[in-house]
Amino acid sequence: EHRAVQDDSTEQDGSGQSKLRSAQWFGTRDKNGFMYRSWMKNQGIPSHHFEGRPVIGICNTWSELTPCNAHFRQLAERVKDGIREAGGVPVEFPVFSNGESNLRPTAMLTRNLAAMDTEEAIRGNPIDGVVLLVGCDKTTPALLMGAASCDLPTMVVTGGPMLNGKHRGEDVGSGTLVWRMHEEYKAGKITLEEFLDAEAGMSRSAGTCNTMGTASTMACMAESLGTSLPHNAAIPAVDSRRYVLAHMSGMRIVDMVHEDLRLSKVLTREAFINAIRTNAAIGGSTNAVIHLKAIAGRIGVELSLDDWSHGRDVPTLVDLQPSGRFLMEDFYYAGGLPAVLRRLGEQGLLHRGALTVNGATLWDNVQASPCHNDEVIRTPDNPLVSNGGICVLRGNLAPRGAVLKPSAASPHLMKHRGRAVVFESFDDYKQRITDPELDIDETCVMVLKNCGPKGYPGMAEVGNMGLPAKVLKKGITDMVRISDARMSGTAFGTVVLHVAPEAMELGPLAAVHEGDMIELDAEAGRLHLDISEAELAARLEKLRGEHIIARTGGYLELYRDHVLQADEGCDFDFLVGCRGAAVPAHSH
Ligand code: FES
Numbered sequence: 089e090h091r092a093v094q095d096d097s098t099e100q101d102g103s104g105q106s107k108l109r110s111a112q113w114f115g116t117r118d119k120n121g122f123m124y125r126s127w128m129k130n131q132g133i134p135s136h137h138f139e140g141r142p143v144i145g146i147c148n149t150w151s152e153l154t155p156c157n158a159h160f161r162q163l164a165e166r167v168k169d170g171i172r173e174a175g176g177v178p179v180e181f182p183v184f185s186n187g188e189s190n191l192r193p194t195a196m197l198t199r200n201l202a203a204m205d206t207e208e209a210i211r212g213n214p215i216d217g218v219v220l221l222v223g224c225d226k227t228t229p230a231l232l233m234g235a236a237s238c239d240l241p242t243m244v245v246t247g248g249p250m251l252n253g254k255h256r257g258e259d260v261g262s263g264t265l266v267w268r269m270h271e272e273y274k275a276g277k278i279t280l281e282e283f284l285d286a287e288a289g290m291s292r293s294a295g296t297c298n299t300m301g302t303a304s305t306m307a308c309m310a311e312s313l314g315t316s317l318p319h320n321a322a323i324p325a326v327d328s329r330r331y332v333l334a335h336m337s338g339m340r341i342v343d344m345v346h347e348d349l350r351l352s353k354v355l356t357r358e359a360f361i362n363a364i365r366t367n368a369a370i371g372g373s374t375n376a377v378i379h380l381k382a383i384a385g386r387i388g389v390e391l392s393l394d395d396w397s398h399g400r401d402v403p404t405l406v407d408l409q410p411s412g413r414f415l416m417e418d419f420y421y422a423g424g425l426p427a428v429l430r431r432l433g434e435q436g437l438l439h440r441g442a443l444t445v446n447g448a449t450l451w452d453n454v455q456a457s458p459c460h461n462d463e464v465i466r467t468p469d470n471p472l473v474s475n476g477g478i479c480v481l482r483g484n485l486a487p488r489g490a491v492l493k494p495s496a497a498s499p500h501l502m503k504h505r506g507r508a509v510v511f512e513s514f515d516d517y518k519q520r521i522t523d524p525e526l527d528i529d530e531t532c533v534m535v536l537k538n539c540g541p542k543g544y545p546g547m548a549e550v551g552n553m554g555l556p557a558k559v560l561k562k563g564i565t566d567m568v569r570i571s572d573a574r575m576s577g578t579a580f581g582t583v584v585l586h587v588a589p590e591a592m593e594l595g596p597l598a599a600v601h602e603g604d605m606i607e608l609d610a611e612a613g614r615l616h617l618d619i620s621e622a623e624l625a626a627r628l629e630k631l632r633g634e635h636i637i638a639r640t641g642g643y644l645e646l647y648r649d650h651v652l653q654a655d656e657g658c659d660f661d662f663l664v665g666c667r668g669a670a671v672p673a674h675s676h
């Protein structure tokens with residue numbers, strides 16, 4: 089029965105290559121091999137599947153509480169078809185699934201938990217390569233982080249975006265519609281019934297947000313990093329071509345194992361610079377700043393906040409909401425990310441030689457990719473925004489940096505000086521923003537504290553705090569807002585985010601008083617609190633005396649004790665780095 093099984097699991101096979109990692113479980117004719125195989129056979133797996141075939145883990149974030157990933161069991165079946173066709177053995181396993189829409193206080197709180205789960209599941213199990221089934225915002229960075237800390241051959245398969253939302257005959261975008269209609273409701277332009285009536289039409293098929301929100305952004309990041317097959321980012325979830333891509337990805341991962349094409353060969357510094365430039369070209373989410381840093385940290389690539397300057401001169405070509413007009417379905421039909429990457433490459437804005445999971449370079453993959461619609465994917469001489477890359481801001485208010493997304497901001501507010509209206513917490517904001525007596529107008533700068541990684545906790549997407557009704561009623565739709573929070577990738581506005589250090593860490597943000605003057609100059613990368621150094625120091629000294637972070641126990645306490653600040657990617661300090669996938673000791 090055990091034709092090809094050898095006794096010595098460290099022996100080389102006939103081709104001179106090392107034996108498969110999984111052979112250290114299944115490849116020995118002894119008590120341990122018996123045990124590893126026997127229990128697996130309760131699933132009806134025939135003996136010959138344990139005899140030298142690559143075992144491919146399918147790391148699945150399926151969950152009905154992550155509605156964006158709820159179709160993943162069908163997707164996993166297509167990946168398995170491909171793996172089997174190529175001679176591999178698929179083994180699907182679940183990891184913590186953090187859905188953006190349901191999980192409180194924010195899915196970001198559990199990104200690192202999902203990454204830990206993924207890392208330990210990969211390393212501890214008999215797998216030679218892994219397919220990451222990801223979709224909703226945090227699932228993509230979490231699984232890439234965990235996989236990067238193991239560095240096996242790794243392939244990303246994304247679930248794909250929802251079809252265009254439809255409401256009263258119009259195309260409507262996930263999230264972006266909610267932000268806009270809620271402001272219209274607060275301004276008295278639509279009724280509550282009209283607002284609520286849009287729910288079902290906005291989300292009318294399986295898939296992730298159909299705007300260029302964080303999920304679509306991270307799908308584009310995965311593709312531009314080279315960790316997925318071309319077109320993975322944009323094919324709609326329910327388009328049959330998504331299933332073909334899943335099948336082809338399953339076939340390819342088996343070859344990647346034979347070629348020993350590990351994640352570290354793909355995730356190079358050049359790949360991250362390509363991703364930063366791609367983020368500018370797609371008008372991508374500010375959340376990518378945090379997630380790319382965290383992934384880079386896991387694989388051991390140097391990447392700093394200042395590296396986002398590589399994206400500053402890059403034009404935003406993709407005219408998708410929230411920055412522009414269209415949605416992901418339109419983006420795929422227009423040519424998808426390969427068409428964007430081709431245009432970037434033709435402008436000299438790509439590291440063309442970056443290796444991708446299909447064994448070809450990024451440029452090989454995209455150099456002949458057509459664009460079918462120059463409105464959706466603009467030409468470089470007719471961009472949506474000419475300098476679309478995320479701005480990094482520094483100054484006495486953000487010594488370790490803050491970010492702003494120009495493509496979602498108002499040009500007239502990119503340079504602004506205004507009086508601070510300060511909210512000590514998100515609850516404070518919610519209580520006072522509806523007060524008609526609140527001393528605020530459109531020239532003010534709204535400041536929100538204690539919404540950072542430790543403050544909220546989890547750094548919720550509350551930075552794009554809604555404007556006061558009395559300002560909205562004047563027809564004003566944007567004001568400068570500053571916080572240590574994040575913002576949904578589907579949101580818009582002149583919103584300064586990720587201020588580091590955060591207020592809870594007694595960054596200078598904590599010391600802003602009502603009525604202080606604040607200066608923003610996005611182009612110059614400056615964020616300044618107009619008080620003297622001595623005054624700032626005195627205020628922070630006073631706060632230090634009153635500072636306590638409550639002990640909560642549980643995961644929350646682990647999180648607060650170990651989470652890094654936004655400029656460092658909000659990973660846990662003890663999780664940074666690649667620990668490899670050496671096979672652990674036997675379990676029995
Ligand atoms: Fe899941 Fe937007 S809420 S992708």
Ligand code: MG
Pocket residue numbers: 188225301302303576577578
């Ligand atoms: Mg989001």
